[in-house]
Structures are given as structure tokens and as C-alpha cells.
Amino acid sequence: MDFSGDRDLPAIEITTALERLTRMFLRLAPRGELSLTAVSVLSLLERSGPRRLTDLAMGEGVTQPAMTQLVSRLQDAGLAVRAGDPDDGRVVLVHVTDAGRAALAERRAARAALLSELLSRLPEEELDALVTALPAIGSLTSLMPDERPAAGRTF
Amino acid sequence: MDFSGDRDLPAIEITTALERLTRMFLRLAPRGELSLTAVSVLSLLERSGPRRLTDLAMGEGVTQPAMTQLVSRLQDAGLAVRAGDPDDGRVVLVHVTDAGRAALAERRAARAALLSELLSRLPEEELDALVTALPAIGSLTSLMPDERPAAGRTF
DNA sequence: TATTGTTATACTCTATAACTATA
DNA sequence: TATAGTTATAGAGTATAACAATA
Numbered sequence A, B: 001m002d003f004s005g006d007r008d009l010p011a012i013e014i015t016t017a018l019e020r021l022t023r024m025f026l027r028l029a030p031r032g033e034l035s036l037t038a039v040s041v042l043s044l045l046e047r048s049g050p051r052r053l054t055d056l057a058m059g060e061g062v063t064q065p066a067m068t069q070l071v072s073r074l075q076d077a078g079l080a081v082r083a084g085d086p087d088d089g090r091v092v093l094v095h096v097t098d099a100g101r102a103a104l105a106e107r108r109a110a111r112a113a114l115l116s117e118l119l120s121r122l123p124e125e126e127l128d129a130l131v132t133a134l135p136a137i138g139s140l141t142s143l144m145p146d147e148r149p150a151a152g153r154t155f
Numbered sequence C: 001t002a003t004t005g006t007t008a009t010a011c012t013c014t015a016t017a018a019c020t021a022t023a
Numbered sequence D: 001t002a003t004a005g006t007t008a009t010a011g012a013g014t015a016t017a018a019c020a021a022t023a
Helices: A011-028 A036-048 A053-060 A064-076 A098-119 A124-143 B011-028 B036-048 B053-060 B064-076 B098-119 B124-143
Strands: A080-085 A088-096 B080-085 B088-096
Touching: A011 A098, A011 B011, A011 B036, A011 B098, A011 B124, A036 A053, A036 A064, A036 A080, A036 A088, A036 A098, A036 B011, A053 A064, A053 A088, A064 A080, A064 A088, A098 B011, A098 B124, A124 B011, A124 B098, A124 B124, B011 B098, B036 B053, B036 B064, B036 B080, B036 B088, B036 B098, B053 B064, B053 B088, B064 B080, B064 B088
Parallel strands: none
Antiparallel strands: A080 A088, B080 B088
């Protein structure tokens, strides 16, 4: 397949595929205790270290009050902690805890186990195609701007 | 990359990638009036024709009452309609309306437009890899069993 | 005054339990 | 009795608006 002439062509197909993929993934495993946003926040903290509450809200596309409450829930669950910023008394820096990292790993392992079962039923070449597409998926998610404001309920 | 020897190997990597992809896609566009489940139901009805309410609930991994309410909302919005089954007076068959199809198309177009912008910034080979992986994504979503019961809130 | 974060309140969507109607 | 669907009620997570504290 060569889309070099019209690179926008497959957008609808990719959108439809991603819609179904998203739904499948959400249903792949019971969410357990953590909301999707909670997992996303913990993942971000794990990837990039402590973050300000406002940054987290922007990054996740939720409002500041929603993030305040989410961080409170995470803190109550022992998965994250608030720490002050010595340079600016208004700022709250959120850190992921070891328990938070462990919860993430456990959740990923559970999902991976279920996903493995599905992957094992894919034809060889389709599995290869999926693996080959992983860098593209990584790039795509990195391209998502962090500044998108919350628009309506995020889900 | 050759995983023929140990096909389960990339499950964690794929899980992590899908976690981020899911979050990105959810944030790609304001959801507008439709919840993710609503879109999924309409898509299923569009793909496979009228369905019983119970089937929809099972297929989406939500409870029957949740589906009753969702279908009521869709009906109020003119996007779906309830019809009885002549063969069994207890059964409700849900149909997508033309307005429902239009809403789906509009939503997909909006997302595709935003996605196009991101896709256009991918290197040529990554875009190709994504397109090549589309059949695999389709297979994967088809492999998802419909019988998975609701486990906790679905999101 | 502007910025950071929290509190108060309302809304959407979901779950469990109890119920109605048909088979 | 069993099955299909609805109604009643409660809980999680989010938004907007109003507020407190720091810069």
C-alpha cells in the first residue's frame, strides 16, 4: 500500500479501526479500582516524574477541580502523594508512590495476559504487522498536544 | 522483528501502547452529545443490523438496565428506535435511524480530520506501518468475545 | 491582580435490586 | 418458573462556579 500521493486518505479507516480498538481495550479487563484517567495520570507520573496539579489537568484534558479530586483519591489509595514546591507556595507537586508503580504493573500484567490470549489467535503476519506498527502508535500518542482544554465531559 | 518463536512476548509492549493510544483517542475530539458506549452501540447496529436489547448489553459489557437507559437516550435523541419482535412479545429490537447513521458519520469525520493532522506529521514508514496493521486491528477487535459480563463500572 | 489549588453543587452514566410482562 | 425488559435508588467521576491562599 502506498499512500505517499494522498496521505490523508486512510484517516476515516484508521478512525473507525481505532474506535473499535479503543472499545475493545476498555473492555479487555475489569478496570478494578482505577479509572482510566487515574491510570493515565499514574503512567504519566511514572514516565516523566512529579508534575504540578495544573499540568496533570491540562495533560489529561480534565478540569482542575476534577484533577484535585482524582489526586485526592489516588492519595487516599496510597498510589500518589502531594508535595509542596519550595519555590512557589501555591504549587502542588504530585508524585507516584511505589505502591502506585506496583498497581500499574499489576494492571498491565493482567491486561497483557488477556491480550496475549487474543494475540495468540492472530495469524502470524497480522501479529507482525501489529508489532511493526508499535513505533507509529508511540509517535502518534506523543504528537497529541497536551494543551487541549477539557471539552464537555471527557467520558 | 520475528516473534514466531515466542508469540506472547510483545503483550506488555502492546498493552502499554494501547493504553496510551486509547487515552489519546478518547481525547482526540470532544465527545459531543454521545458517550463512548452510545457510539459503540450505534456502530454495532450500523454494522450488523437490529439487535435485541440484551444482546447489546452483553456486547457492550454493560448491564441490562444501563442499556435500557442508553437506548432510551438514543431514542429521545432520534438516533435509534425500539421495535417489538413479532415472534416474542418480550423482546425489544433496537434499530439505528438515518439520523443515527448521520451522527456517526459526522463524528467520524470530525475525528478523522483531527487525526489526519497528526497522521500527516508521522514519518512515511510509520504511516505505512499503521495502515498495514489495520487488518490486524480489525481481527483483534473481532476476537473480543461478546459474552464478557459487566465487571464493575465499565468506565 | 493573577495564579494555584480547593470546596460546593449539579449532571451524566453506571450498578444492584425490585418489579412488570410475556413465554 | 424462566426470560426480556423497565423502574428505583445509589455511587463514581466529571463540570461549572465560588472561594482561599500565595505570588
